[in-house]
Amino acid sequence: MRKKIVAGNWKMNKTLPEGIELVKEIKELITKKPASDVTVILAPPFIHLTEVNKFVDNKQMFLSAQNCASEASGAYTGEVSAQMIKSVGASYVIIGHSERRGYYHEDNAILAKKVNLALENGLSPIFCCGENLAERESGKFFDVIKKELAESLFGLNKDALLKVVIAYEPIWAIGTGKTASPDQAQEIHQFIRGLLTEKYGRELSENISILYGGSCNAKNAKELFSNHDVDGGLIGGASLKPQDFLQIIHSF
Ligand code: PEP
Numbered sequence: 063m064r065k066k067i068v069a070g071n072w073k074m075n076k077t078l079p080e081g082i083e084l085v086k087e088i089k090e091l092i093t094k095k096p097a098s099d100v101t102v103i104l105a106p107p108f109i110h111l112t113e114v115n116k117f118v119d120n121k122q123m124f125l126s127a128q129n130c131a132s133e134a135s136g137a138y139t140g141e142v143s144a145q146m147i148k149s150v151g152a153s154y155v156i157i158g159h160s161e162r163r164g165y166y167h168e169d170n171a172i173l174a175k176k177v178n179l180a181l182e183n184g185l186s187p188i189f190c191c192g193e194n195l196a197e198r199e200s201g202k203f204f205d206v207i208k209k210e211l212a213e214s215l216f217g218l219n220k221d222a223l224l225k226v227v228i229a230y231e232p233i234w235a236i237g238t239g240k241t242a243s244p245d246q247a248q249e250i251h252q253f254i255r256g257l258l259t260e261k262y263g264r265e266l267s268e269n270i271s272i273l274y275g276g277s278c279n280a281k282n283a284k285e286l287f288s289n290h291d292v293d294g295g296l297i298g299g300a301s302l303k304p305q306d307f308l309q310i311i312h313s314f
Contacts, residue, residue: 065271066287067227067294068311069103069188070301071128071156072110081110085117087304097311098122100294103154103188104301108142115151126154126188129162132175144176144183155180156296158190158214160233170213177214181222188227188296189215190275191254195234203232204253211257220266228254228272229296235276237298244285244292247274251291280306283313 076084085104092102105126106114118125131141147155157180158173168176173189180187191210193203207230215226230250232242242250251272258267274286275296280303286292294314300306 064269064293065101065227066099066314067101067103067271067273068307069105069126069154069156069227069229069273069294069296070307071159071275071296071298072104072106072301073128073161073298074107075302076106076110078110078113081106082113082117084302084304085114088307089117089123091304091308092122092311095308095312096122097314100311100314102311105154105156105188108147111147111150111152118151120151120153124154125150125152126156127152127185128156128159130155130157130176130180130185132168132172132179134179144179144185148183148185153186154188154227155185156190156229157187158210160190160192160194160231160236164233170210173214174217177218177226181218181225186225186227188229188273190229190231190296192231192233192276198232198234203250207250207254208257211254216261220262223258223262224266224269226270228270229275230254230272231275231296233276237277239277241277241279241282241286242274244289247286247292248289251289255291278310280309280313283310287313 102123127147130144162168193206271293273296278295279300
């Protein structure tokens with residue numbers, strides 16, 4: 063059974079008091095209007111994790127970090143390890159977001175290390191993949207996605223892979239207001255599920271949630287989530303607006 067998931071990536075937004083206000087509002091809205099079959103994940107900045115965790119019940123709402131270090135521990139100034147993230151109550155960690163790949167040059171090999179460390183420390187990776195505009199326009203996107211998955215995830219055994227959530231995030235749609243059409247999203251999600259089936263079998267592929275991310279909002283979420291292989295969304299901008307986020311949670 064694939065979980066329906068809506069994950070909010072706050073990115074580098076909100077001071078601590080603003081973050082607490084945001085999680086309080088989200089929690090209040092969900093309590094008033096529950097969506098019991100949807101897993102809601104909040105990914106605030108690292109330094110907010112402990113405080114935000116106080117509002118997370120680990121039944122419907124779960125905590126995620128936005129990144130983790132590619133090393134286990136030691137002299138890596140400024141880094142935050144998977145073990146540390148687990149120790150403050152998080153269950154998930156976003157790995158391979160295109161902003162990390164682009165601005166901080168995280169390649170598939172580094173991301174494979176992060177995925178392994180997350181899993182070793184009891185965190186579920188939310189693994190992001192997706193093509194940029196040039197790759198979309200030149201038709202290379204299937205190859206790009208296949209390579210990202212093969213080099214960062216496909217070294218895992220079945221049990222480990224079952225703990226991973228995949229997010230398809232076309233880079234040209236992130237924060238741009240341009241959304242993949244429902245058909246474009248379904249095409250790629252089906253392709254990803256096909257790769258999982260090829261490599262690990264249908265039973266596994268039918269149990270992995272594949273989220274769509276890229277300007278998903280309160281208006282377009284329903285249409286995107288109605289696709290057979292779209293199991294929810296990784297939401298950036300709209301996750302900072304509690305009412306919109308709630309509407310997205312109720313878009314299945
Ligand atoms: C994201 O950051 O993963 C994302 C999808 O952002 P946005 O929803 O703002 O496009």
